[in-house]
Amino acid sequence: MNTPRDMDGHGTHTLSTAGGSPVPGASVFGFGNGTASGGSPRARVAAYRVCFPPVNGSECFDADILAAFDAAIHDGVHVLSLSLGGDPSDYLDDGIAIGSFHAVRRGISVVCSAGNSGPALGTASNLAPWLLTTGASTMDREFPSYIVFDHTKAKGQSLSMTTLPEKTSYPLIDSVKAAAANATTKDAQLCMIGSLDPAKAKGKIVVCLRGINPRVAKGEAVKQAGGVGMVLANDASTGNEIIADAHVLPATQIKYRDGLLLYSYVNSTKKPTGFITRPATVLGTKPAPFMAAFSSQGPNIITPGILKPDITAPGVSVIAAWTRANSPTDLAFDRRRVAFNSESGTSMSCPHVSGVVGLLRTLHPEWSPAAIKSAIMTTAAEMDNKGELILNASSLPSSPFGYGAGHISPARAMNPGLVYDLGDADYLDFLCALKYNATVMAMFKGAPYTCPSEAPRRIADLNYPSITVVNVTAAGATALRKVKNVGKPGTYTAFVAEPAGVAVLVTPSVLKFSAKGEEKGFEVHFKVVNATLARDYSFGALVWTNGRQFVRSPLVVKAALAFD
Template sequence: MRQLSLGDSPIISRKLIGARYFNKGYAAAAGKLNSSFDTPRDNEGHGSHTLSTAGGNFVANASVFGFGEGTAKGGSPRARVAAYKVCWPPIAGNECFDADVMAAFDSAIHDGVDVLSLSLGGEPVGFFNDSIAIGSFHAVKRGIVVVCSAGNSGPADATASNLAPWQITVGASTMDREFPSYVVLGNKMRFKGSSLSTKTLPEKFVSLISAADAKAPNASVQDALLCQAETLDPSKVKGKILVCLRGVNARVDKGQQAALAGAVGMILANNELTGNEITADAHVLPASHINYTAGTAVFSYINSTKSPVGYITPATTLVGTKPAPFMAAFSSKGPNIIVPDILKPDITAPGVSVIAAYTGLVGPTNQDFDKRRVQFNSVSGTSMSCPHVSGIAGLLKTLYPHWSPSAIKSAIMTTATTMDNLKERILNASNVEATPFSYGAGHILPNLAMNPGLVYDLLENDYLNFLCALGYKETQVLLFSEKPYKCPKPISLANFNYPSITVSNLSDSITVTRTVKNVGSPGTYTAYVNQPTGVSVFVKPKRLKFKKVGEEKTFSVTLKIKETGAAKDYVFGKLEWSDNQHHVRSPIVVKAS
């Protein structure tokens, strides 16, 4: 049984409202369950947060302890919603069992849902062994849009999960709202951090101490630096601001360990991998989360001064921040390790410090020590970005009830942007230009998705042919087709009508075909290409003239390695079809063999 991350799966529907739970698969491993398991109640916050992000109604004066105050609403605020609870306390690392996931899919399909939002996933496996891939296939072929999280295993490459082409797979990026809390040092250096701490310190200098210098006698320096449990010496920490390094244990747990050791405040510094990604957490003591560069400067100051001092300013809410968005360091990345010629993730959406509804059964840090309760909480993860896309898919389903799930997916992907609000390329958390392996087609733009102009459509047989192209046996295809399906021969994955073009093993040249359907006004579209480094791209024909809605046109794209500058590693480009009103963009991803 595959390990899946914890969370309920919300749906959007025009027909129903309610909640169900599925635990028979879990019970088979855990043994007889008591009656406390026979409920869909959310007792840890994840399901409430994701469901309200997808379809929560308008709520005035929403905030987290007064921060980020405003009117909250989900992506489809007038939708009917339901939750299908499939995840439970871990058993040997397993939380969400395949049998329960499949049962939930069956119920959702039977209930007549329009959109399924799945903020859960596990290690990628072949689609015929993947409960989410199988369940989502059966949903999609019945017209249900399925949106999934890419995972939180970044910033390493090849970490994305939920890799099936019939799913919309979502990465996480920031938004233009921050909760700044400044760290001020005795040498007059000042660094912007982030926090939702309700407790504050006077803006006067107090002693600073690195957690490495505060280690308990039997603890290692590295464990103490991470502020793990029972690694800190209270006699060294008491009355000081403790500086902890991000990693291993939860950010909010580090704050709790600092408080238990007697610290009056905490500075949480990023490691090199997490770079500039800082997160607003409702810490139990005054705290500020700073980026890697600032953290390096703070540690350097402490190590170069006999009596280092500093203070932390109270958190505030700031909107319109720049640059935004940029990719979250935790957001899982491509390439796709199951099918390298399908780009994943497909899209990115806000997933950092997202404010949404929360359960009243746990505190905002989700830790046992936290006795506070909130109606709304700020949470980060691709679990949070996924329902943003689900909500938008719900709106598109309302606007265009007869569009296929792949048409809705295409509209979302081809209208996305790869630029931030400074009109520069979207960066990653290390201030390096991000690639489609981080953001897919780009950051979602809901208003443009309503009017995409052209869409790349795919139907059930296209997906079955895709499985055939992977070499799946008839018995494996039967898991998806429900009845015997004869694979056509020959068949090429290169011509799969996906809204992105990926060639992971280009030896000399290849020609791929795509078909676009006009869903806008009549017009003539011209092809524009941004060529990947070392690769020539030729589009034929270069113009497509559409006379009516629903008309389809096929074109070919030839990718050829140049004699010099061959693509030895992945390189990236873009194909855009434009009639000067619509801009239909597809990423091009190439690696030479």
């Protein structure tokens, strides 16, 4: 346990996603078969254990996280991928924020997960501006398995290795009606272990509701009660987010609306029947990507003037390497062992971004972590493969609070044209703007740091690739930025998609670069013209373009409550 040897699977999965070598014939029980490869497949990888068996409910302590940062810095790594995090806290109390500051100061890019506490707003963690914080979205690969009932064919997803005979119907039952005598209605509805009566469930396909207990454990409860299959129906909060799991019996997970139809049929029909089809692997599905319901969202509750998350990347049903020391479901009753596994979470999207950071580091070794982050953010896509705005799991338009600057576009990030760069002094002055005292500043800097005697720099002026202004009064608000040319000489023109209820003016609106490495500043002025529309957060975008490259920054504006 006191080595990086992986007894769990999480570390193997994430590290192989970031830097695994190409492996042909990778699959999960034959599903998703193909060549698995990490984002930076020629990288040398290092693993640092920071999580241990829980003590008083905690398992990843700041002392261990900071020790790992120290070791990684000493070992000379170029990219750190952190698929972990806790509740948001002030940066001076946050081991990841402190450790990553020292890494970034030394030119090491640090990529973190935003967390799996969505879809509620204000749930994102790892909020420090020197971190590249990643949300999770779907990809255009699915593992469809249908539940067919009453002339209806509802598409679910599954990686069940056992299947029922094709087109052979079985009795269907709501898990509530299969409740054991001593079980509560809620426990039976969620298919808790031991909550179902074998006399009622035996030989039937049981319909369970998603929530609280592990999805695969629900199937184990059905299996123990003698059920032949399970349909897992989403609740309202998880909407259309259906995840392919390695179930222990024939099973499929369906969307919320399809679940309502199924429950209605099962509970209004005398002898309801149906069958579950064998799962398949399908590529090119639409719409994709859309945001996972679990993906934590902004706004940033520690520093509202910094947009988080920064980016989104694939984090649903991701296939990557797995340890033989654990089952594919991480459940004690599951005795199966696999070389590759499908996992979901912002833990899975984080190493996708880390792999791209590794490639950019190789291609542009002179770029700072901030320049790499800017290249990834300003070239990200806001549109899905249907040409529409990225949706959330309820099929409604998402926002920068879900996807940050957008979905990562690795090929475009190689040649962004312009970047928003930042260095040590910028981040230290940002901490000065938070009014941190000399002791705290020395903890971040590693030596005494004197904040500028002039008026502290405003958070709105931190040279971040996204622009967020909050509490905008009738006088308006201004944000200062500067961009560095990392491409050929050329002229860039500003185009603005104005947030609802807000007028935006960019000065100057044309920037002419005569050499690579040249920097030019500009000012973005925001004026609220309709306080009703801008009282809640309002979103837009600023795009600098030379006709070939499009350097896009999200605009996030919130009017002051006392606006007049």
